[in-house]
Amino acid sequence: MIELIATAESLGQAEKLLESVDTLYIGEDEFGLRLPVSFSRAEQKEMIGLVHDAGRKVTVAVNALLHNDRIQAVLPYLEFLAEAGADAVTVGDPGVIHLMAQHKIQLPYLYDAQTMVTSANQVNFWAKWGAVGAVLARELTKEELLQISRKAEVPVEVLVYGATCIHQSKRLLVQNYFNYVGEAASGQERTLFLSEPKKEDTHYSIYEDRNGTHIFATNDVSLAGQLDVLKEGGLLRWKLDGLFTKGDAFVQIAKQFNEAKKLLEADQWTMDAAGQLQKEIQQHHPVGRSLDEGFFVKNPEDIE
Amino acid sequence: MTTLTKRVITKKPEVLAPAGTLEKLKTAIRYGADAVFIGGNAYGLRSRAGNFTYEEMAEGVAFAREYNAKVYVAANMVAHEGDTEGAGDFFRTLRDIGIDAVIVSDPALIEICAMEAEGLPIHLSTQASATNYETLNFWKSEGLERVVLAREVSMEEIKEIRQKTDVEIEAFIHGAMCISYSGRCTLSNHMADRDANRGGCTQSCRWKYGLFEMDEAAERTSLLGGDESGDIEEAFSMSAVDMAMIRYIPELVENGVDSLKIEGRMKSIHYVSTVANVYRQAIDAYCADPDNYVFNQEWEDELWKVAQRELSSGFYYGIPSEEEQLFGKPRKIPAYSFIGQVLDYDEETKIATIQQRNVFSQGDAIEFYGPAFTHFEQTIEEMWNEDDEPIDRAPNAMMTVKMRVLQPVRPFDMMRKQR
Known part of the structure; x- marks a missing residue:
């Protein structure tokens, strides 16, 4: 009953991930945001075939903010995905929802407007428009998540492992900076970070792609210690995001979460198991990137 | 034989100005705004901007009616659990007060408003980042009047x-800009525990950051470079310059934008009056005779008098480069200060009664301006206090001062001087 959803960066990695997760999350960066890799149409088709052969599901990211040129191009893409048998798409632009309704595209969608998805009422609004689920904002506390879980009419997805995007600009902010200081460098490298004024230890990932500039929280999320709370609260869709955790390290992390899932479903979850999971994750997590429980452990009253 | 008929644009776009207080609302409308947007005590994004009580809203609406102007209320927060409590009552009250529309971004609030305050038009806020015509068509099908x-x-x-939709379009023409897609930024939430989408934005984008590369062993290498002189390390920043579309009014009108929006509910009456005044002039001039329209440099010069940052055309003609961000030392911008507002004028004696808003003295070079873009400059000569005693300086906030003026002035004309 718990669904593990993981990003995939290659067919090879996907094969291994499929041993542990229920759903793979892939896409191309013309329509999907902040993916580990942008796949070609042929690769997406192959991926969908591979996943279906393993009896698993594929969700495709169509969650970008689309300007006119891309809202035009998205229709053939959605038709391609329906034809290729994608099990669902994530959508964050109401224009896409409008198009799917008008053209009767048979593709279930999950509402995913990133930072904006913050209440059950909002999720239910999109459910009325046919959304079969929603991806929740990362700026939600435990109390809020549990309330949303109770009131939402469709299942909601929570990030249990990975990076949190906290800013998207259409501008090329890193390139602009390099241009100003006269350096010939690229903002597209995914090894760049910002540090906050007077907090030199902070490390906010930043990179650019065709969708602009993306900035991520200083700590990646791991809810290893909260999985029982999620399960109890009916929050059963767990996203593992491998944007910054590459190759086999991410496969190992997915494997650990699957072990946890099995224990939880067998009612054998213990504090020790949670501690063990956290240790394993830490071990495979990229050096220099730290983990915490994000907004899950904040008090809603402390946020002004 | 050809008949030459002068083309006139009868469907003028609306000039929409910000109004943080009742005084600003009245000022904006007197200075040419067709509509103003204000905040209520809840559901908005500017917790620190002056927000209106229901009584103030009613007074604002009554005032606006006299000028055939409209009042919109921004209720554009992105609600969390519990935040929408009472929203139905809120929207119904606004409708009954006579508010012309609410500006909303959260679909949950849109739904409450549509269900519980039928008849109150809804505008989709820029926070929802509407970027294509199908999105506008979606919101039209949901009953929204404007995006x-x-x-x-x-x-x-x-x-x-415009060609592919018939819902009303509103576009920003002047003021500060988010460096992110609006709504898609939670820097404040993560850096300061303040929710950017619920009125707590700390403008973290304007802070000074380090920029570095980190390798797989967590070794850091700073990537910061030097400033223009090359001597001083330049911090990474994301601070955008402001927007001013005064040069591009014809294209905005011809492309059918229904409402031209000026940002800044936190800004002063000096700012609001100046900016509304300028755009009113440009739009009227263009629509009255589009084929013989000439851009007036004075309009832009006027905008610079209240500018706080450099000005640009945002994303209208391309993706902004480093030129449209604030790097290096702040460049000097000619700044004026607002020093007084005219309360009264005696035609016989040519003496104006002024309410002081900032210190001024005999000998100061000052400028008066008023609605309909009236302007003149003079030097302060004789001045008297409210007891008609001669003074050479007006040091007290809100004190009443009389002075001889070189041209007639009217109540609510403003007085400014260069800093």
């Missing part, structure tokens, strides 16, 4: 959106 476009939409895209 405020994302600031990232280009002029070409507006043209196409």
